Amino acid sequence: MAKNKVHKTKMQTSGADKIFNAIVIILMVLVCLVIVYPLYYVVLASITDPVTVNSGKVLLYPENVYLQGYKTTLAYTPLWTAYGNTILYTVVGTLISLVATIPAGYALSRSDLPGRRGLIFVFTFTMFFGGGIIPLYLTIRSLGIYNTIWAMVLPVAVSAYNLIVCRSFFESSVPGELLEAAKVDGCNDFRFFFQIAIPISSTIIAVMALFYATAMWNQFFNALMFLQDDNKMPLQVVLRNLVLMNQANQMGSSGDAMVTKQKLAEQLKYCIVVVSAAPLLIVYPFIQQYFAKGVTIGAVKG
């Protein structure tokens, strides 16, 4: 009888619900368009003749292909130096971050850790209060790591937020009984962590690697503050300079001789954006599942 009633109510309200459904679907499609189109447009503009791009046509598919921008971009050595730097900083930085965060996250997840609450506070406090950029800058100067790779990777090596996500993961996924059983067998904390906890925690390692690697790849301001030499600058700084330079070019050039150069400058902006964002966008579909997992772990207990 209850089933019958459900059926009936569904029938009654289906009109209004259909409208509601339609609105939801339309809004969601719109949201996706607004998110995807700018990215898609940049990719299209990077291979389209700038004249077509500037004509105001809403680009939907490649037309009037013009690849001069990519040729110039690929031949521009400072960009590749910067690319190399960014890869180096990202790899080294992510490794250091993992070594600092994963064991600490595990230690903080142990309810029998003496002084646990205080230690957790030591880390969470850094999320809400800090010395600010000048004292940090002076610290880096006095450590003698200014203008070295360490100035890029060490200040951001640990994020309290990531540490808490990591702790929550270990709390909920390494059963206490496992530890008890291992202890009875004479297993110490090191062995338990390396041989039992780590092997069952590949998810959190992937999540942390992803979070730290993206943050590292996208670092801009720290490079501006803590690095000096042009050949040490990461991709983001070089990208920024190129985009700014192009805008300056654009303003200064109005003569006929400048037309080709300006045309190229216009397109270069798009090419450089694509080249610098491409690695993340290419790996994104493969890693996004970890990303959602990580945020959800953080959300549940954060």
Add this chain to the structure above:
Amino acid sequence: MAKQAKAARKNTGKSGFRRALESWQLYVLLLPALLWAIVFAYYPMYGLIIAFKDYKIRQGIIASPWADPIMKYFTQFFSTSIALQAIKNTIVISLESIVFAFPIPVIFALLLNQIQRERPKKLIQTISYAPYFMSNVVVVSIVSVFFSATGVVNHLVANGGSPIMFTSTPQWFRTLYIGSNIWQSMGFNAVIYIAALTAISPDYYEAATIDGASRWQRVRYIDIPMIMPTVILMLILQIGNIMNVGYEKAYLMQNGSNTIVSELISTYVYKVGLQTAQYSFATAVGLFNSVVNFIILVLANFVAKKISDISIF
């Protein structure tokens, strides 16, 4: 958790010191992160005292003389014309973000939750947080090409007329800043609410359906109340960051013609501190900012605790 720890203590009956010694391996695991916290978080906090000193880089923190009067750099900040402007800009951009940007991920999560089929739901979610991976430099570059005089937006809105100079007009700065923030982080911020929505027991919906509730009524009387605690928690966090507007993006979007609205406390600290090397002065400005921010956070937390029993501490 605390209870468990207490139980463990009772069982073993050992002193705290003995237990700490026995857990030395856990402390070793904690050591790298702790070292980081000391060197890159707490030592700079100690460095804040240069806000009260006439810091000279050669003399170091200890040997530099105390400022005379001690609050010299704070008074100096408030006597500049930029001080009130920067404070106002910081607060206005934060408040506008809370009003316009904060509700969007909540609404998005509620709508997405209405899509029953798994695959499209997953796809939309995946798309929604893709921009979170873009760096600020890339996002600001995209904004600048989209909103330039010859950009797509101008072609769409200013048909025929003279183009709107979005990126160099002060009135448009906050709109672009907050709008691109929404674009960047809506999906990411929504994950938390989506997780809260998936945790709602299907029993509620079943009962509501039997009572003849429409889809909208189910959202209104089940979904919204159920995710309210999460929403309030996120709101406290956001209010508690009211003075901490990221300097990176504002700095990237800044240009000569919009500083009147785009100069925030944080960008100002960077400029006077690192570009003109007035270390003590810039530190004082930064410290003022952090302290006010921290007070607001504690207050927001206190109020939320009083009215809804939710808190972050």
